[in-house]
Amino acid sequence: MQLLQVDNLHVAYGAIRAIQGISFHVDAGEIVTLIGANGAGKSTSLRTISGLLRPYRGDILYQGESIVRTSPERIVKAGISQVPEGRQIFSTLTVMENLQMGAYTRRDPQEIESSMQRVFRSFPRLQERQSQLGGTLSGGEQQMLAMGRGLMSMPRLLLLDEPSMGLAPILVDEIFEIIKAINAQGTSILLVEQNAAMALSIADRAYVLETGRIVLEGDAKSVLRNPQIREAYLG
């Protein structure tokens, strides 16, 4: 079943046309990755899906319904959650308060508490640092917090924007293991990465984005074998 379908999407910042007609989809249960160099339009795509930007043409269907005119609040409520590039955690809020912010659209305290426990099971380190201020965490912990916060809205689809950015290789491995685990528990994932090798190693399918257009798509293994891709992204 198609969870998310992006159809001929065009997005511009004023006169700068960042996305020029891309189409892709995410099926329920999948990890789909969108890879591409800096400035290709990956973040722009994610921001448009979560309603922070409006396309000037094209459509986005979530569970069969168009969400291009839906407010970000409604989109979060409907089950799409974005973990932004560069974490953007709230640095003067504690770890726990950051997580509670992730559950902002939810009301039932018991369900929120059980989500919190789930997040702590996935990220035991966050539990140890519950009352520490977000800004005082290390880079890897901040990434974990950003992901935990994203999970607190109980998303069906999690949008991850460059989770490996700026992390030491060992931490990158750890983060990607966690992404797999989150997916195994039933959350579909749209993963944006510059680290193509890592992303392709855990993804089911992949799209390659270049200056606002999709230049290649397929299942992750075949993309990984593609000679042009090997040369351009995997060095």
Added chain:
Amino acid sequence: MKRLQVPSWITTLAVALLAFFGVWYAKQGGHISVYWYQVVQLAAITAISALGLNLIYGFNGQFSLGHIGFYAIGAYGSALITKDYVTKWSGSQTGALAWMLAGQIGLVFALVLINKLGLPVVKKRISSSLSEHLAPHEANTLGTLAVLLISAASLAASVAVALGLHALLAPALETIISSLPEGASRPLIFALALINGGSIAALVSYLVGLALLRLGSDYFGIATLGFAVMVYTALQNSDLVIETMKGARGMVGIPPWSTWPWVAGGLVLLAIVMRNMLRSSHGRAMISVREDEIASQSMGVDVTQLKNLAFTMGGFYAGVAGALYAHLYGFLHPSSFSMIKGFDPLIIIVFGGLGSMTGTILASVMFALVIEGLRVILPQGFEDWRFVIYPIILLLIMLLRPSGLLGTSEWGWLRAPLPPERDIPVPNRSLRGSAVSASSEEE
């Protein structure tokens, strides 16, 4: 393992009670003069107003220079009510109160009505149905015209509501107040005046925020400064509209009803409300807007709405503080609400710590004591030098402690509550951070 700890609310309550009874006994026992008794009250009043501004700027991140304007509105608004009770300037003891209540309810009615009608949608619908027969710009203009007509109609409806309400309220209030004994009607009127001072200021700040908050922080600061200048100028010429406000001559005849229990009670009550709001999900969302608007938007926060909430609530605090101020000396003059005075609360919150209620309260007390203390210490004729010395002290502190006295930290019960105990199995040290193993235990 766990140390036995006194709950933070107990220590905080103890300090508050100590401060309250300390001042009270000092006054009753004649240990402090009326002058210092008023200085202490002024400190608490300033704290209320500064808490409001800290909510707007410190916690929500919206730089406002217009706070003094809302303080002035609360002061004059409440003074009109209590002066009426004492002098019947409007013709009856509760005439001003009835008009203000009716006016506010009418205004709220108009706002709700306009909001419910969903005017942008209406406009789009009218324009698109007209565009079949007309050129686009004609359809658009007619759509705008229709929306204006609808707005005007709902405003007219609200005025009608207000007039109708006034016709009902005026005699009712009159009977209630005159039937009560003086000992009951006086505090009732005072309480109503304080609440109205707050709510009028809150309504005005809601409208100001609606218009200005979209400007972005820097322009917002300038625009709110413009608002404060507007209020100041209006007050100087207020006697042309309401004679008893006396314009630039200063309003007299306001009953000096503010006492330490009222002022301290107001501060405690409003501080409790603000603390609980800040620790709720709305409060966290307000802080998250200051931290990162885009990120908080992607958490599902309606950023505009929360900015409006903070600004309106901050306006309420300024209004109540202004109302208490009006009844402290029983005299109001526009010069107390000038632009220069408007910097006081800003200095206080920056000095105390942007985003710290504890810091704001401490800084307000210190501000009042330093300003008045210097007046006593300095030799005769040099009183005005305190406005030279004071900024120097301030400058030194800013150089030594750039994030203010307390930064964003809080003391006692004002702090964020500790996380609850959870009986999630303590992660095995060898598995720390390795989520796969940790989460596979779960299902």
